[in-house]
Every structure is written in structure tokens, then in C-alpha cells.
Amino acid sequence: MSESPLAKYNDLIFDNYEDIAVRYNVKIEGPALKPEDDPEVVEILPKEEGVKRSLALTVLYGDKDECDAQVEKALEAGEDPIDLINNALMKGMDGVSALYTKGEFFLPDLMLAGDAMMSGVAICEDKLGHKSETKAPVMTFAVEGDPHDIGKNLIVMFLNANGYGAIDLGRDVPTAEVVKQAQENKPVLMTATALMTTTMTEFSKIVAALQEAGIDTPIGCGGGAVRRDFVEESPQTFYGVEAYHVPKLADAIVDDGKTWEDIRNEYSDIVGEYVAAYS
């Protein structure tokens, strides 16, 4: 490697690089802990050694292959599939969510754990012969004309991880399809995402079509170029700030009967953090 033209500055810059930029992420990092030793996670995971704790740990570590194998084995050994879902797989996922929320876990941890959990649930459901209970159905889609769906995929993952039944319509979804699926699935909440100024205008069209069909389900709208003030020009909507807020917003609807108007007024309280756009 040839010498960098920047090398001549080496002696000058490194002693005081903190006057230029501070790597706060490194600066505030706490001591390393095994995920299962985190005090909050300790409370969540099955404490007793055995199949359920072991299964929860495979989700915590996002190990889908191992998770699948352990689920199969447990079912063969006569474990109750509902019990495995609720007291092993979901517990592992709750631990993941807790670690993500406090900043110890990252997106890939969450995605891989979600993949493992969903796969384990599917095997249990096979055994059951029907779908397991979810808290409620929530419908997700990226609006017509918008090919971007990574944000929507995050929402799906957070919903599943929190016990909601995510009905994912995909991306570039026509308004008519949204209405049809809403009629069929009767979701308690929908999320519409858009990345561009000219696709966020779909929100108002969707609201109009839903109202014509007599559907008043709250719609959380968000994504790249989306602004709260624009979203709120349409009734029935609220502005969604972060993907991980969605399950909390769904809880507010399901558990506390909150309306879209309540959500607009109480967003920060509902998601449990100060949100600049909503304060």
C-alpha cells in the first residue's frame, strides 16, 4: 500500500480527534453481558432448565435450524404445541424485544429471532391443524407506486414478534386491493408506507376508498418522505414515526379502545417515549 496523502497529518490529529467527532456509541457502551443474563431477560425467559427454556434460547440467539429441530423433538415427545408457542417461542421473542428496546440487540438479531420464532410457530400450527391465536389481525402494505418495502417488512416482524397476526399485502398495492383485503380480514389497524412525496398522496385516496366502503379502521402512515402534517390532512390516519411503535399502537387500540384521534393526541404517551414530531 502506498503512503496516504493524509499520513502527514497523523501526528497532528489523533490526540484531539474528540474535538472533531465523538463516537458516542462506543463511549457509552456498557459492559458485555450474555443476552440471557440481562436482568430484564432473566425475568422473561422460563427459569427452569428444560425444553422450554432451551427453545426460548434458540429464539433469543436467532438460530432457526436449531429451533426447528427442538420444536420437532419436543412435539414428538408429546409437548403441547400451544404451550410451546406461548411459553417458549414467544418468551424468547419477548426477550429479544426487550433487548432491542434497550439498545442491546440490533435489527439482525430481531429479524433472525423473528424468522426462528415464526418457523417454530408454523411447525406447532401444523401439529395443531390450525392457526394459533393472535392478539388481533393487523394489515400492512406499501402503497401503489412505491416499490420500497424494507420499512414495511420491519413492521411485519415487530407485529409477529408481539403476538399480532400480520397480514402483509406486500408493496405497490393498489387501493382497490387494500379495500378488498380490509373487508375480508377485518384488521384492527392498517399500516401504509410510502417513500416518496408523490406516493404519500395515496394515503388520502385510500382513506376515501375505505370510507366509501364503510371501513373506519385506523391507518398508520409513515415512511421516507412522509410528514405528519400531510398525513393528518386525511381523517382516520395518524403518522407513524418508528416501525417498533406499531405493536404498542395496536395494543392501545385493542386493549384500551383508542381511536385514531386518541392516537394523534397521545402518541408519545402510547409509545412510551418523547417523540419530537408528536410533541
Next chain:
Amino acid sequence: MSESPLAKYNDLIFDNYEDIAVRYNVKIEGPALKPEDDPEVVEILPKEEGVKRSLALTVLYGDKDECDAQVEKALEAGEDPIDLINNALMKGMDGVSALYTKGEFFLPDLMLAGDAMMSGVAICEDKLGHKSETKAPVMTFAVEGDPHDIGKNLIVMFLNANGYGAIDLGRDVPTAEVVKQAQENKPVLMTATALMTTTMTEFSKIVAALQEAGIDTPIGCGGGAVRRDFVEESPQTFYGVEAYHVPKLADAIVDDGKTWEDIRNEYSDIVGEYVAAYS
């Protein structure tokens, strides 16, 4: 004077300063003309040598003292004050407006000419014993809480220069006062100016108070931090972009019966230029 630390760059920079900044104002400047020789002004000013042409020229040159003296002399000599106003003083001012519009004259030319013209008119009115006719009354003010009035002063000057009777309420004007004066003066148009985000909110309060009093005069709102979208949240208003647009907007109301809604829709056409905020 000590040598500038920048002197060492002198040889390097001046040959190609146009790659850094171009003084377009200098670059596109046309040949110098005496103002009265401008082809458009030639058409406006009284052509015949004599007291009226001479008086118009004192306005064109913004020479208030000379203007006053000539008006006094002309009145003593038996000239008709109305004739002097309409065919001498106002013609000079029309010439000034034409030169300002085409970019040959600048604000001080306009202000000094306006001072001269208004002073000449006042002397004529003294002689008449009453106010001279104006096209129509227009009311101007800076809203309550706003001590900035230079923009409003420009509007007053443009209105007077164009034959409107400007009723200037001054700055920091309470809403109640606006209503009272509007009732008394029955203006065809009002202009409200504000410099700050938190004083532009006065616009909607003024509109509400006027509506309660049954006054539906259009209100042009503008100034420093004012945005079109904010202004247009209130009925009866439009967003004023430049002070010199105001007489043209008044003409549209007086001559063509335009409403505030028309002005919102046709702003660029009315002022005769492409206006980004209104296109």
C-alpha cells in the same frame, strides 16, 4: 495600511474570479440614459416644455424642495391644482414607477419621488380646500406585536404613487383597531404585514374579527417569515409576494372586480410576472 494576509493570493485569483462569482448586476447593465430620455418615460411625461413638464421632472428627480417651490409658483400663476396633480405630479411619478419596474430606478429614487409628489399634492389640496380624488382607499398596517414596518412603508409609497389613497395605521396595530378603521374607511383592500412566525398568527385573528363585524374586504398578507400556505389557511386572504405588487392587486379589485379567491388563482397573471410561490 499593513499588507493583507490575502495579498499573497492576488496573482492567483483575479484572472478567473468569474469561476467563483459573477457580478451579473454589472454584467448585464445597459448603457446609461438620462431618466427623462428613457423611451417609456418619454411617452409618459408631458411633452410640451412648460410648467407641467418641469414639475413632472422635479418628481422624476425626487427633488422635493424644488417641487414645492414650483407648485407654489404655478398655483400663484393661476394653474388648476387638479390639473397639476393629475397631469404633472402624477405623470412624474408614473415615470418613476416605470423606471423602477424595468430596473433602472431604485428604491430611494422611488421614495424621494414619492415624498416630492405627496408634498406637491398636499400643497395643491390646501389650495383646493379638500382632498383630491384617489382611485380608492387601501388600508395598510403591521400586525399587533410586530414592530417592523419597512415593508409596510414601501406598500404605502407604491399605493400613493399609483393614485390610491393609502390609509396607514402604522405598526403593532391591535385587531380591534383594524376593525374600527375598516368600518370607518371602507377600504377596497387591506394589507397586513408581519415579520415573525408568531406574529403571522395574527392574520387569522384579524380575519375572524372582520368576519364577525361583517367586513369581507380582501386582505393581502406578507412579510419576513410569512408563508403562503399559512396565510391561505384563513379565508378572505391572499399571500402578497412583493410590495410593488400591491397597486396591481388593487387595480384587479377595483377595475376587474376580482375577489380574494380570484387573486389566489390568478396572482401571477394579475401582477404580470411569474411568481414562484403562486405557480
Next chain:
Amino acid sequence: MVLKRFTKMENASADEMVFGQTKHPVKMGLDQVMGGGDVVPNIKVAPAEGSEESIDGLEATSKNIAFAACERAAAIGLPAMQIETEHVQQQSISREASERCTAVTFEELEKLHDKFGAKVSLMSTVADMREEENGLRGSEFDIAMDESFEACAQNGASMLCIETIGGKVVSDYGISRGDVRAILYGIGVLGSIDMEYMWTKIVDIAKRNNVVPGGDTDCAQANTAMFLAGGLTSKNVSHTIAAVARAIAGARSLVAIECGAQGPTKDCGYENPIVKSIASVPICAEGKNATCAHSDLMGNLAAAVCDVWSNESVYNREEMGGPTPGVWLQSLGCECALMNTATQIGTNKQLRDTYALADKYRDPQGVILSYDNAYEIGKAITAEGEDIYLRSRAAALKAIELINDAVDQNRILLTRFERDTLDSTLKTYEQLPDDKDKFIKTCIKRYGRKVKEHDPSQYEL
């Protein structure tokens, strides 16, 4: 009170002036030093429309702005930041509003400091609500402002600032008519006298409360000239007269320092390089990262010798890139990082000169505010330092000379309007009396008549 007027330069040469460095650094806030080596970003966001309806609303908008700014500072690794709260009238008029808005803003800054170790401070700028016709001294507004300063100082403000409006009614008249005598009287004499009144009080409040007395700006006067002068294609105020007004503003804004203010002075004081050349106090400045608020012709030049770098003002709303407090703080923070890197690796003087030359000949205003010429104007001011009138006139004459030199050396071309107004300004100023009282007497006679709001008694004249 007898002021210690500046009669010599704190900088031995123009070359001693550079961004981030002063001979009189100022400690403030939590671990922050201004003018002590690093340039610090200063973010300022206008309260949202409607928030002024209630104190709750003002407090909420203050928290919202501070939260968004602090969040971004942490996200991008800014070592230091300052928030400026520039009061709207509804904040300054109410002691409670001043208290609560200040406290909630400082609380967010404190969290940023405590969690991440960022260096932070809060600049509190009280609105000058006074109107000359209703009394500059002892009026209700004047008293409310004193209260507001106290309230800020006791609730988290690191420093106190103001944009005083003394002389504005006269200078406005002069600016719109090209009457340069009115400009000299309004800015150089009336502005300076009013600043002495206000700053004596502010320095006292700051000292009693152990916070820093910051500085002023000739926003009300020289910025009116600059904004009306506008871009190259604008046809309102002459850019050469705007330049002369700015030079006079240098003599005026210095008064805050003479009263005991320590800086940083206010961002929109484009005359700050002149003040810094004389007093070597930290200055705040704004330019290419303040286009949200206004357009000027000195976007880079304004950074050349700044110590704090500001966005001037912006609506509090969402951009695609996030809330505006974060968006504009990031632009500012990047520019500060560039300057601070330059300081560390020794390219700071080259960067300073590159900033200056990028705009020095774009417009006559750039000619006189380039730090080398600002230094010359500073020398002209200190040579007559004891007399507010003579030093203001000296600043103006030096500015005219510097512009004419640049023209003679073929570095800048003027339009006819700029040329004519500069020539007539020179002629007018050369013919003025050398005696302050004589000048004032003529002006009172002239502008007492022409400017109906002007009340000489408000200046003890």
C-alpha cells in the same frame, strides 16, 4: 457610568484573527469554552405557529426543538453545541414564559451532557420590544425585558443577548431613501447611545446571576439595509450604502463589549469581524448554513473568523431528513467539524483565506467584511475610539476607501447605482462637522421633523 472605550486593537495584526480563536475565550454552560480553539454550532428554531397562544404552548415548542437538536447531536457525534432561544414577544413579556422556556431547554441540554458528555450551552436572547415613540427607557416593555433577562439567567441560560433597536426609526428612514446622514446618526450615534443604556443593565443582571453577558447585533439597522439591498439583481437599496452602514455598525456593536459584554456576540451581526478585530472576543456568525432564514452574499466569508456558527432561524417542522432542528444543526455541525479539523491539522489559515476570498469580491459588502479589511476598519474606529460619532464616521470613510481601492485595483466592478451612491456618500461624510454635538444638533433638527417617531429625549439628547 463611564465606559472604557477601545482606543487600541487587541489583535496586533489581521493575521491573528482566525475562526475559533480569541484572546479572551469565554467559559459557559456545561464544559463549554467559546473562542478557545474550537468553533461551536449554534442552532436556533422559531417557535411553531400557534405556540405563542399559551405558556404551555411555548414551553412545549421549546422542549420539542431542544429535544430534536440534542438527539441529532448525539446521532452524528457532535462534541459540542449551543442552542439559542431567540424570544418572541410572548416569551419576553412574561416572566413565567421566560422561566419555563429557558428551564425546559436547558434540561434537554443537560441530559445530552450527562448521558454523552457533550459540551453544551444555552444562549438566551430577549426580544427588544421597545418602541421609540412609547419610550425606550423605563417603559413597560423596558421593565419587562429586565425581568425576562433575570428569569433566563436564573433558569439555565448560559449567556444573555439582545438585538437592540435604538436608532432604528431614523436609520430605516435613511436606508429607504439613501440618506446617509440619517444612517450615520441612527446607527452610529443613536444606536450606540441606546446600547450603552441597555448593556449597562444587562451586564449587571448577568454578573449578579453568574452568567455570561453575551453581545448584540445591528440586526435592526444594518441588516435592514443588507436585506433590502438583497441579491445582485435586486433594485432596492444600494449595496455600497449597505456596506457603509455595516462599517458604522461595527463601531456601534462594540459598545456592548465596552459595557462589559464578553461575547459571543449575536450571529446576525455581520459587523462582528470588525468587533472581533478590535476586542478579540468570540463572535457568532451565520452564512451559507443560514439560507433557511435569509439570502446574503457572504455565505463563506462570514465563517472566516467566527467562533460560533449559526443557522439564524428556521420553521420548526419536518423535512425528509428529519425535524428541522436536527437538519440544520447537522449542516452547522459539519461546517464546525471542517473548521476544527483545519485547526488541528494546521490548515486553518488557508481555510480562513479560502472562505474570505470566495466572497470578498462578490459584492462591496464582502470587500469591507473580509477580515483583513475589517481589521483596517477596526483600526479606524479605535483611532477615534472615545467619540461614538467620530469613530462611526471614521469606519464609514475607511469602508469607502477600501471599496474604492478594490475598484481601482480592478478587483471588483460596481454598478452605476453603487458607484453614484458611494461617491455621494463620501462627499456627504467629508462635509460633516468634526464635532459630535454639532452633528447631533443638526440631525435632531432634520430628523425630528422628517421621522415622526424619533424622540431625542429617549437618548438623553
Next chain:
Amino acid sequence: MVLKRFTKMENASADEMVFGQTKHPVKMGLDQVMGGGDVVPNIKVAPAEGSEESIDGLEATSKNIAFAACERAAAIGLPAMQIETEHVQQQSISREASERCTAVTFEELEKLHDKFGAKVSLMSTVADMREEENGLRGSEFDIAMDESFEACAQNGASMLCIETIGGKVVSDYGISRGDVRAILYGIGVLGSIDMEYMWTKIVDIAKRNNVVPGGDTDCAQANTAMFLAGGLTSKNVSHTIAAVARAIAGARSLVAIECGAQGPTKDCGYENPIVKSIASVPICAEGKNATCAHSDLMGNLAAAVCDVWSNESVYNREEMGGPTPGVWLQSLGCECALMNTATQIGTNKQLRDTYALADKYRDPQGVILSYDNAYEIGKAITAEGEDIYLRSRAAALKAIELINDAVDQNRILLTRFERDTLDSTLKTYEQLPDDKDKFIKTCIKRYGRKVKEHDPSQYEL
């Protein structure tokens, strides 16, 4: 078509790279040269909400944006500017919309040129509307895009650009799960193959119509990683993986040039310094003056070797400082003036280095995009230049090495997450086969199953 792959560097050393200068300048528009000495501002504004409802609306918003930008350019004396029209779907889907929006924008630029002599050009970027599951090749959208390119080229576009999305479905999967094999396959292999398909067509259209084939960006992939990685305090994607994805993007985005594109490449291609190091074509970049659109950790560094300087995107609306096209153009124009001044007075390399060092150690992404390290990655790419897979992997391995060097030399500290993901990425990449076909075969098997939209036949695989 057999491409001429880059197997050696056009720049003899990293030090030859500097903003504004390239070995292959490109003439375009009216009197404009990119990469020929001066850096040019590139302003880009999103069509107003609702304008997409009709072609009239799209044309009106285009005119509005161009008018406001041109007016500001004249007002502040910008010698040169470029407008970029980045199509929304409604513009690219309709030949008429493409024609009219292009024509009306160019008309405003032409007026600016004719009245003032400003150097101007128009970058037209067609929206990549294709979806892998519905066909990347020969689908309706693909054909509409060809038409749109033609329409732009024939109605005033100075250059043609696109942000191709080939491989995105796989890289998205990889980015959100930290699956670095998917990232290498999605960006390095699929992205490169799709670019070859698209750029062969675009270069052909450009040549037939006598306009410049510009360039691409890995917006769809590496920017997804960068945006999800977010700020220092974000907890989504690893910043070391984002850095590795960016290095791979360098190998990918080079394909446009290999197909005959001449630059400037697209602003949001943060991999552009790597492309420039290899091909010495002009590049467009964005950073501290694009905070309106997004937040990144390389606000200054991105300017170090740019030739065109962009704001990325902004809502078309009013600020206190005027309409956003003017507001952001002015910030950009100031930065360009700074760079161009530096070039004239010979402080350009110092400024370049100051830009680079301001961010080089703020984040691992900065480490590898600092022009000196970008040059090293360029060398790694050209050493394997003939093989899109091997050169992508080489870029990734070099990036890992460069980050590890910086850590070893104590210039940057990594978080545990960054450290762990970097180590595992290295391990994964070291264990990959040296044979492209073998790698592709495994990937098809693996991701054909995991990513339901992925269709290898769209890449002729």
C-alpha cells in the same frame, strides 16, 4: 456486448484525486464542463404533493422549481449550476410527462444562460420502476423507461442517469439480517449484471441523441444499508457491514462507466470516490448540504473529491429564506465557491484533506470512503477487474482490512456489534469459493428459497 473492464487505475496515485478535477472531463448543456476544474452545484427538488395527479401538474411543478432555482442563481452570482430532475414514477411512465417536464425545466435554464451567461445543464434521472418479480427485462416498465430516456434526451436533457435496482430484493434480505453473503451476491453479482443490461441500452440512447450518458448509484442497496445503519446511536444495521456493502457497491457502480457512461455519476452514490479513483470520471456527491433529505456521517468527507455537489432532495415549499430550490441551491453554491476558490489559490489539496479528516474516523464508513482508502479499494477492484464477483469480494476484503488497520492504529474504536459483525464478515468472505459460477450456484439455491421475489432468470442466470 463485451465490456472493457477496468483492470488498471486511471489515477496514478490517490493524491491525483481532488474535487473538480478528472482525467476525463465531460462537456454538456450550455457551456458547461464537469470535472474540468470547477465544482458545480446540483439542485434537486421533489415534485410538490398532488402535482403527480396530471401532466399539467407535473409540468407546472417542474417549471416552478426551475424558475426559483434560476432566480436565486442570478441573485447570488453563481457562475454555473445544474438542475437534476429525478423522476417520480408518474413522470417516467408517460412519454408526454417526460417530454414536457424536461422541456420546461430546460427552458428556464436556457433563459438564465441567455440573459446572464451562466453555465447550465440538466441531469435527467429516469425512475427505475421495474420489479424483479414482474420482470427486470422487457417488462412494460422496462420499455416505458426506454421511452422516457428517449423523451428526456430529445427535450433538453444534457445527460441521462438512473438508480438501478437490480439485486435489491436479495440485498435487502441480507442487510436486515446481517447476511453478508446475500449482500455480496445482491450488490456485487446481481447489481452488476443488471447494470450491464440497463446501461448498454442507456448509452445507446444517449449516443443516438447526442447527450451524455451520466451514471448510476447503488442507492437501492448500499444506501439502504447506510440509512438503516443510521446515526451513531441507531441500533439497526451494523456500520461495519454498511461500510463493506459500500465497498462492494464501488465494484458494482463502475459497470456504468464500463458500458460507456461518462459521468457525472449520481449524487447519492457514496461509493463514487472508488469509481473516480479507478475511472477518473466526474462524480456527483452529497453530504452536509443534503441534510434536508437524510442524515449521514460523512458530510464533509463526501465533498473531498466530488465534481458536482448536490442536496439530494427537498420538499418544494417556502422557507423564511425563500423557496427551497433557492435556499438549498445557495448552500450548495457557497460550498462550490469555497472549493473553486481553493482550486484557484492552490489551497485545494489542503481543503480536500480537511474535508476527508473531518469525517474519516467518525464512523467505519468514513474510513473506507476517505479518498486515500477509496483509492486502495479501487486498486483491489482493478486487480480482479475482469470478474464481477471476485472484484466485489476483493473490494469487501480490502475494506475490512482498512477498517482493521485503522482500529489497530488506534484511530477509531468500534462498538462490540461493529467488531463482531466485521469479524464474522471477514470469516464468511474468506471461506467463499474463488469461482464465480460456484458462488452464484450456491446463492441461487440459498436465496431462491429465502427471498421469494428473487428470479435468477432476470439476470440470465
